[in-house]
Amino acid sequence: MEAIDTYNLTKNQDIFREYLQFGLSVDCVVFGYQQGQIKVLLVERDMEPFKGNWALIGDLVHPKEDLRESASRVLTSLTGLTNIFMEQFHTFGTQDRHPIGRVVTVGYYSLVRSKDYHPIASSWAKSTKWVNIHELPELAFDHDNILTKGVETLKKSVRRRPVGFELLPTKFTLLELQALYEAILGYKFDKPNFRKKILAMDLLVPLEEMQSNVSHRPARLYKFDLARYEGLKKQGFVFEL
Amino acid sequence: MEAIDTYNLTKNQDIFREYLQFGLSVDCVVFGYQQGQIKVLLVERDMEPFKGNWALIGDLVHPKEDLRESASRVLTSLTGLTNIFMEQFHTFGTQDRHPIGRVVTVGYYSLVRSKDYHPIASSWAKSTKWVNIHELPELAFDHDNILTKGVETLKKSVRRRPVGFELLPTKFTLLELQALYEAILGYKFDKPNFRKKILAMDLLVPLEEMQSNVSHRPARLYKFDLARYEGLKKQGFVFEL
DNA sequence: TCAAAAGTGTTCCGAATACACCCATGC
DNA sequence: GCATGGGTGTATTCGGAACACTTTTGA
Numbered sequence: 181m182e183a184i185d186t187y188n189l190t191k192n193q194d195i196f197r198e199y200l201q202f203g204l205s206v207d208c209v210v211f212g213y214q215q216g217q218i219k220v221l222l223v224e225r226d227m228e229p230f231k232g233n234w235a236l237i238g239d240l241v242h243p244k245e246d247l248r249e250s251a252s253r254v255l256t257s258l259t260g261l262t263n264i265f266m267e268q269f270h271t272f273g274t275q276d277r278h279p280i281g282r283v284v285t286v287g288y289y290s291l292v293r294s295k296d297y298h299p300i301a302s303s304w305a306k307s308t309k310w311v312n313i314h315e316l317p318e319l320a321f322d323h324d325n326i327l328t329k330g331v332e333t334l335k336k337s338v339r340r341r342p343v344g345f346e347l348l349p350t351k352f353t354l355l356e357l358q359a360l361y362e363a364i365l366g367y368k369f370d371k372p373n374f375r376k377k378i379l380a381m382d383l384l385v386p387l388e389e390m391q392s393n394v395s396h397r398p399a400r401l402y403k404f405d406l407a408r409y410e411g412l413k414k415q416g417f418v419f420e421l
Numbered sequence: 422m423e424a425i426d427t428y429n430l431t432k433n434q435d436i437f438r439e440y441l442q443f444g445l446s447v448d449c450v451v452f453g454y455q456q457g458q459i460k461v462l463l464v465e466r467d468m469e470p471f472k473g474n475w476a477l478i479g480d481l482v483h484p485k486e487d488l489r490e491s492a493s494r495v496l497t498s499l500t501g502l503t504n505i506f507m508e509q510f511h512t513f514g515t516q517d518r519h520p521i522g523r524v525v526t527v528g529y530y531s532l533v534r535s536k537d538y539h540p541i542a543s544s545w546a547k548s549t550k551w552v553n554i555h556e557l558p559e560l561a562f563d564h565d566n567i568l569t570k571g572v573e574t575l576k577k578s579v580r581r582r583p584v585g586f587e588l589l590p591t592k593f594t595l596l597e598l599q600a601l602y603e604a605i606l607g608y609k610f611d612k613p614n615f616r617k618k619i620l621a622m623d624l625l626v627p628l629e630e631m632q633s634n635v636s637h638r639p640a641r642l643y644k645f646d647l648a649r650y651e652g653l654k655k656q657g658f659v660f661e662l
Numbered sequence: 663t664c665a666a667a668a669g670t671g672t673t674c675c676g677a678a679t680a681c682a683c684c685c686a687t688g689c
Numbered sequence: 690g691c692a693t694g695g696g697t698g699t700a701t702t703c704g705g706a707a708c709a710c711t712t713t714t715g716a
């Protein structure tokens with residue numbers, strides 16, 4: 181097969197037009213943390229194809245819109261939240277992934293604090309729900325694929341970057357943090373060792389505030405020191421585990 | 422701004438057509454290792470726009486072609502090589518990245534053994550060359566961006582996965598391997614410790630063969646045991662450093 | 663006083679680091 | 690012999706794993 185010049189088609193608009201036939205969308209794997217479980221936000225489709233099926237939230241990219249902007253719009257329009265952690269992880273572009281035409285989709289994953297989230301009614305979603313990532317219904321299109329890859333990405337990045345903090349309320353106890361990591365990674369940590377390690381990084385600020393109304397010794401609350409993290413990162417520090 | 426239903430436009434082909442206006446391309450950051458340096462393969466553009474500028478190798482994705490397939494085709498058509506290591510790393514889609522229209526590009530990076538590589542004449546490339554990643558000429562389009570991100574990706578993945586082996590000839594000495602890692606990461610390793618660590622992983626097979634015609638004690642040659650690596654990986658082993 | 667979780671300290675082990683040193687070859 | 694890189698051994702340090710123990714609250 182002969183290669184087509186990637187970038188010079190001015191002189192041959194016909195060929196160019198032939199190649200300008202792709203649809204582009206973004207799909208977001210939105211993670212939340214509830215009842216000790218990592219969950220993902222799904223929407224129920226209200227139209228064909230895949231009517232009644234559950235799907236990731238996503239939309240076609242507008243012609244005058246950057247990718248990230250588009251993903252951000254999708255998230256905001258459905259959750260009402262702005263400034264959400266969001267990162268591109270993979271692009272899916274097999275020919276047959278969309279029944280209507282050639283649509284390539286860019287996958288983003290994002291992390292939201294469940295308490296901040298209040299779903300917004302939308303023309304394109306019948307309903308939404310949070311689903312445990314191990315108890316998924318069948319998903320529309322190739323969204324199973326996308327979701328699987330998104331979960332893999334989360335698992336990898338969570339040990340290398342303090343993304344875990346995005347899922348908790350701003351004030352949290354060390355055991356809550358530990359439980360979050362355990363939920364994502366699927367294995368247990370030793371409590372004393374986890375504490376030591378995480379505190380040794382000096383990224384957490386102990387607050388005066390304590391838990392209340394718990395039938396056991398109340399735990400100290402901490403918050404994440406983002407500014408300090410940014411500073412350390414510049415000096416070559418890498419968060420790990 | 423109102424969200425458009427991502428996936429159901431059957432009933433509204435006009436709107437759908439409006440959104441099916443994207444061009445899609447792949448660009449490959451091809452790494453090679455020569456004279457102790459990590460280099461990247463560039464082509465000199467022979468047409469406008471950016472005529473005379475250097476660029477990454479890439480092409481528009483054909484309508485009936487998967488993404489990976491497309492990247493593979495680009496590589497093979499230019500290098501004659503098949504079965505090259507190749508991995509998607511990021512998708513670039515700002516509106517203005519291509520002067521002719523809205524073209525989104527998917528970035529792949531790949532690793533080739535320089536000795537195997539023999540450039541193939543092509544209609545779309547005037548000439549090609551290997552360039553040290555720290556002495557780059559100005560690049561066409563947003564290829565500087567893409568390249569920077571590709572180098573970052575290589576640096577990250579090289580410590581976590583034995584990608585380094587793809588760049589060396591099949592038989593190599595431990596110091597060659599060490600030098601490769603040093604070139605990629607930009608810092609030195611302690612020789613005894615590097616040896617111990619890499620040998621302890623049990624991924625290298627010592628060969629009977631030795632270096633010859635060197636004016637010092639000849640080093641033993643090793644080869645990478647891919648089968649063993651795949652096996653260990655299944656048992657949860659992670660290559661590191 | 664008891665359950666339940668918060669929180670601390672200590673020991674042990676293995677891996678990473680830092681070196682010092684010897685070996686084989688070409689010239 | 691000597692320069693050059695190949696290759697080995699060891700002492701030390703540091704961080705992680707394991708685990709025992711004390712503390713504080715509500716009921």
